[in-house]
Amino acid sequence: MPTDPQRPTPIPVIIDCDTGIDDALALLLAVRHPRLDLRAVTCVAGNTDVDGVVRNTLTVLEQAGAPGIPVARGAERPLIEAVRTARHVHGHDGMGDLGLPAPARTPVDTDAVSLLRREILASPRPVTLIPTAPATNIALLLRTHPEVTRNIERIVFMGGAVATGNATPVAEFNVWHDPEAAAILLTAGVPITMYGLDVFERVVVPGADVRRLRASTDPGTRLAGALLTHRGPATDEADPGGGLGDAGAVCAVIDPAGLTTHRLPVEVVLSPGPARGQTLVDRRARPGESELHGDAREQPLVDVALEVDVERYVALYLDAVEGI
Ligand code: RIB
Ligand code: CA
DSSP: OOOBTTBOOOEEEEEEEOOOHHHHHHHHHHHHOTTEEEEEEEEOSSSSOHHHHHHHHHHHHHHTTOTTSOEEEOOSSOSSSOOOOOHHHHOTTSSTTOOOOOOSOOOOSSOHHHHHHHHHHHOSSOEEEEEOSOSHHHHHHHHHOGGGGGGEEEEEEEOOOSSOOSSSSSBOHHHHHOHHHHHHHHTSSSOEEEEOHHHHTTOEEOHHHHHHHHTOSSHHHHHHHHHHHHTOOSSOOSSOOEEOTTHHHHHHHHOGGGEEEEEEEEEEOOSSSTTTTBEEEOOOSSOOHHHHTTOOOOOOEEEEEEEEOHHHHHHHHHHHHHTO
16 A cells, blocks of 8 residues: 555554553553554553553543553563552552543453564564563563564663663662663664653643643543643742653654664663662763773663753644644
């Protein structure tokens, strides 16, 4: 079927999430943007417990008018660590305790890894994976069914940080929550984009736009406004607006030109101690004495996001979610 150059064929994507206020913002965008074909959503413990993530994900998809997208329950804890939720950020229910209705649907009767494998291998075009959570499901998929990499276009994951962490001074929550899984993701052997805190924290929707979303008659748009209100950036500004968070990684799939990336070696610190879960991004122009004295270590090369066009991604988000 000839494709219309004005309307390119939508990109098949799967989101692996820990819904989560900003995961919900990401799902709303993925459902509503014409450039994407959201094939499935898989759930993992992170911001809240995995059953809460499943419940929240089903609710968001229903509010967004996309109740038919398959949702599967995945890992209920990291590969090694215990569950360490972020309820202090996302509320007890993981969705800002907004009092949303329980979902009418239930998840599919297969687990997340099986749904990921089925949907990736069944896709007529290579799939882009968008993990916005601890990478436990993705690691289990890669170790259980490595053949899926033949039909993965790219993994664009929200995680890590070049500079400053949030879970610890140096580690970002998704990687810190399951460092071993993140290390496995980085060695998947497919193109990888790291959408880390360095850009994640910058994409903020202005307060006036948030209030307009909250006043919408459309349930999905109104939900986006309520979620953004809950995600005011850490600032003492009078009208802080709301951070897009994970939704920025979806923007990066829709419009990669809005992101500036550099292909750099990235290593996850796995050793116990204050640096565990840090993503060590090697930005040096040449090897140092360490390598010259025999400690050369091959690390996976990752397209690391260093700059983002904030206005471009905010406009992309608002146009898609409000349908204007
Ligand atoms: O560090 C931010 C990440 O951790 C986001 O994905 C947020 O939803 C939480 O999962
Ligand atoms: Ca998340």
